[in-house]
Amino acid sequence: MKSVYLEKPNVIRIEEIKEPIRKESEALIKIKSVGICGSDVGAFRGSNPLVSYPRIIGHELAGEVLEIGENKRGIKVGDKVIIDPYIYCGKCYPCSIGRTNCCEDLKVLGVHIDGGMVEMFTHPSEMLYKVPDNIPWEQIPSAEPLTIALHAIHRTNVIAGEHVVIIGAGAIGVLTALTTLAYGAVPILMDVVDARLKFAKGLGIKNTINAMDKDAIEQIKKITDGRMAEVVIEASGSNVAIRNAIDYVSYAGRIALTGWPKKETSIPTELFTKKELDVRGSRTSAGEFEEALKLMSDGIVDVNLVISKVVKLEQVPEAVKELSEHPERYLKINAIL
Ligand SMILES: NC(=O)c1ccc[n+]([C@@H]2O[C@H](COP(=O)([O-])OP(=O)(O)OC[C@H]3O[C@@H](n4cnc5c(N)ncnc54)[C@H](O)[C@@H]3O)[C@@H](O)[C@H]2O)c1
Numbered sequence: 282m283k284s285v286y287l288e289k290p291n292v293i294r295i296e297e298i299k300e301p302i303r304k305e306s307e308a309l310i311k312i313k314s315v316g317i318c319g320s321d322v323g324a325f326r327g328s329n330p331l332v333s334y335p336r337i338i339g340h341e342l343a344g345e346v347l348e349i350g351e352n353k354r355g356i357k358v359g360d361k362v363i364i365d366p367y368i369y370c371g372k373c374y375p376c377s378i379g380r381t382n383c384c385e386d387l388k389v390l391g392v393h394i395d396g397g398m399v400e401m402f403t404h405p406s407e408m409l410y411k412v413p414d415n416i417p418w419e420q421i422p423s424a425e426p427l428t429i430a431l432h433a434i435h436r437t438n439v440i441a442g443e444h445v446v447i448i449g450a451g452a453i454g455v456l457t458a459l460t461t462l463a464y465g466a467v468p469i470l471m472d473v474v475d476a477r478l479k480f481a482k483g484l485g486i487k488n489t490i491n492a493m494d495k496d497a498i499e500q501i502k503k504i505t506d507g508r509m510a511e512v513v514i515e516a517s518g519s520n521v522a523i524r525n526a527i528d529y530v531s532y533a534g535r536i537a538l539t540g541w542p543k544k545e546t547s548i549p550t551e552l553f554t555k556k557e558l559d560v561r562g563s564r565t566s567a568g569e570f571e572e573a574l575k576l577m578s579d580g581i582v583d584v585n586l587v588i589s590k591v592v593k594l595e596q597v598p599e600a601v602k603e604l605s606e607h608p609e610r611y612l613k614i615n616a617i618l
């Protein structure tokens with residue numbers, strides 16, 4: 282069968298590999314659609330230190346169940362499913378308290394272990410979610426980045442009426458802004474690239490600010506009636522942005538750090554104390570797939586807005602190169618099989 286094979290950094294191609302054999306606890310899935318994530322592009326570039334090579338990429342995966350044993354999720358042969366791609370140990374402290382997304386030995390598909398950009402895939406049956414019929418195949422993989430957005434929103438307990446500054450108008454930031462709207466809160470989306478902000482405005486995100494504007498803080502003050510944002514979700518991974526989050530947040534505010542910075546950030550922690558901030562990490566997701574699928578199925582969050590292009594699996598190596606060379610041209614590229 283075909284796979285999207287990353288031999289080493291910058292060397293990616295379609296490679297024939299053997300079909301997998303299902304274990305009793307697993308399902309055999311015919312993959313129907315995949316999403317290309319920033320982390321796949323990072324693996325291609327060699328900029329993600331967690332990736333070992335060679336590696337089959339892909340963790341945003343949807344398909345049809347071909348074989349499955351008994352399972353607690355009620356999933357049957359023929360079901361349309363999405364894969365929860367964060368495999369946890371089930372034994373460590375965070376796993377024991379249900380925080381499986383920050384398992385001490387977390388294995389993410391396509392990063393630590395081979396991913397699912399293949400024709401046939403096996404995955405633990407208990408880590409599949411049944412997908413409502415009305416979501417088209419090419420959109421289903423985007424439920425995964427939507428869970429990342431939801432996780433940050435849950436980590437900061439966003440409630441209706443609050444202002445949420447979202448830093449970074451990439452796929453994650455835009456999905457976070459759209460979900461914030463679904464929660465009845467007021468997103469204020471920031472980026473340093475005007476084209477990204479203009480695009481987001483076209484999606485109905487009224488408040489956008491270029492983080493490079495000299496009066497960026499004044500603009501937030503104006504929108505929030507002097508208070509600043511009760512919540513800031515950092516979704517750029519930029520060190521400067523992480524530092525700025527402390528200035529954008531209100532006193533007694535909450536910050537979620539979703540972006541993965543490559544270097545350490547120098548931060549005036551006295552402002553944490555002075556403003557009595559809650560600053561929380563937000564890593565992948567835990568238990569958010571069902572909510573993401575419902576938001577999509579009910580038409581409340583339209584992930585199609587962030588899908589810039591849909592290609593065939595065979596075109597994924599080219600698409601990954603294109604995303605690496607021109608990240609500004611696309612939010613997400615998904616592929617169908
Ligand atoms: N925590 C997790 O589980 C998780 C999951 C997925 C992605 N991520 C991380 O989230 C971040 C966003 O992912 P993405 O796919 O949307 O990335 P992306 O690169 O498409 O988007 C990042 C955006 O941030 C903007 N930006 C850069 N510097 C900025 C600054 N100083 N101020 C404001 N905006 C700035 C960029 O112009 C870009 O539009 C990345 O760091 C990624 O690694 C984390």
Ligand SMILES: [Zn+2]
Nearest residue numbers: 318341425426
């Ligand atoms: Zn992803």
Ligand SMILES: [Zn+2]
Nearest residue numbers: 370373376384
């Ligand atoms: Zn664990």
